[in-house]
Amino acid sequence: MRPLKMLQIGVGGYGAAWLRDFVPPVKARGLVETVAVCDIDGQALGEARDFLGLPETQCFTDAAQACRQADADFALISTPPWDHADHVAMAANAGMDVLCEKPIAASIEDTARIVRTARETGRRIAFTMTHRFDQAHSTLRREVHSGQYGALDYIAFRLTGELRRFASWGRFRHEMDDVMLVEAAIHHFDILRDLAGAAPASIFATSWNPPWGEFAGDSQVLAIMRFGNDVRASYESTACNAVSINEYFKGTIRAEFDKATLILDGGRLERMYYDPTGQEPVRRPGSGETVEPVVQDSFGNVWIIERFVQWLRGGEPMPTRLEETLQSQAMVFAALESARTGKQVDVRAIADWFGHLARP
Template sequence: MTYRVIQVGTGGQGAHWCSTFLRENVDDGLIEVVGAVDIDPEQHENAMEHLGLDESQCYTDVEEAFAEVDADFCTVVIPPWLHEDVVDAAIEHDLDILSEKPIADSLEASVRIAEKVRRAGVQMGITMSHRFDQDKTSLRRHIQGEEAGPLDYIVGRFTCNARSYGTWGAFRHEMEDVLMIEGAVHQLDFIADMAGSDCKTIYADTWCPDWAEYEGDVQALVQLRFENGTRATWEGAKANAVGLNGWKSDYVRAECRDETLVLDDRELVRYPYDADGEQVVGGRTADPEPVMLDEQEKWSNTWLVEQFVEWLDGGEPMATNVEDNLQSMALIEAAMQSSRTGEPVEVQSLLADTRASVEAELSD
């Protein structure tokens, strides 16, 4: 079956959806884009050029588009604080939903969206693109293979030189807790996925240095402990002097029983355990062995669109369905709370309390 889609948001990241993520799935016959929405009419050009829409199929109002266009689902590629309004409209018109991360700009709003979706009986997926990028997918599969042995802990680094206003998109420079909401939402998500467990506790220290032209915190040091005993530490920064590991060039080191795996700027290597090389003084005892990255036709959001369609076709729910992706939002909310209080936060208790509060609110 070919599914009919309304693309909400055709500028910024939405332009990439038009030119690449949707386009490749249109070419494969999985979807047909039948409408597009953006409040800026000039951005409609992206949908017309790449998806073959005409001007009559492009709208500036979501409600009008959903009422007039016959579709099966919508995509949501607009700022996080606007997601809930689009979800409400989609539910009203019985549309399934595929949304860019994060679910919303707060855990409460995210839980509320997930509960509304559950009650309405529609399907909603979140495009956690980094988790399904080629390099992170390759590392995850290797961690879960037989060679590495049990995973002990993970170290992640995401550091950028993006301190000047507008470098990271003007709206992000005016957001509170921007690194957590717009950056760590990806990194902590794929670290948790590699750990293979929900997070038990998180401790985070976030701040904004004087030289960073942001209103919210853009630097972070985070410690995580997962329910299966795995630990992780993550360094995030948007205002460093140099970008060692920027967007999609992450550093991740996985310390396993039988080998150390290092992903750095999209190159993956392994260091097998050497019983004869044990030492305390000195550097590396062996050279790394390159690990070839996995090969397949689609990655990132292009692959996630395909996964969503397979779910709509009756397959298993995509791994980043809105309910399961609440774990990612809980990590971010817990990290922000930890930074404010200076104390570690119990992630699952926070999520449970938020669920209870939202369910009571929606039941009134």
């Protein structure tokens, strides 16, 4: 089978990592070939052109023109969140399937536009929930769903960061509204939903920016959520603490079961079993038994693009396809509403509304 032809829209910033790190191993396996690129930034575009050896005619500064003229099977979109709805519509209306960077979009209105685009064009659309499919979270998922630890009771997520100075987390994140919920929480809620093993039911969130945070939007979030199977989760995610306790955007996750506690921290997963004799002393994080990691050929974005290509070639639907990712995105919009109103919000009402829009 020939490689699928790809147009990449947005080749600077994280798009450069797609270009240089994530796509090449998939290209080497004969699955994908980048045939055209687009970016409004001439320097990023020139670097992409040189890296790929593309002719000028396949390098565009206008996404609409790129979608009309590029001879591609699908578009990879890595532009800022408020451009996603336009770029997904341009690509899908030009007959391309779409793999788009997370979040689905920055606003509920733009997310609804993407749902309508999918319905009207019938194109396959998926998102890059990178963290859920890295090695550490794949190992945690296998253990959580193994059934060997009894009933899952609740999950605690903690990510503390020090990124307070302007542009230390990329310029646009310091200028946008609700940076932590819109840009980061989508990854974390997606992981929590996957681990809980049920659709999200409700969420209460509070968000703010402390006086020392050089952010236009809220950089600190605390939240409590509940899933359809009554699993609960707590969520702490911050960019303006005095120090980063976590690696860059890799949270610590503690899953509490009837018969064991699992802790994922710094890429290492450990387990500690319930002692029915009650003789165990207090257990400190780090003192548990290391869980063997999942081993497979690829993880993260390389796995995602491989999986996307398999889907386009008639394989199993992508786990990060639009209709699935909408559940995680609905959690973000529910959290935003909760933070604004101070009330607990029903996530199902938002997810159901997206579901209603998706139906012909």
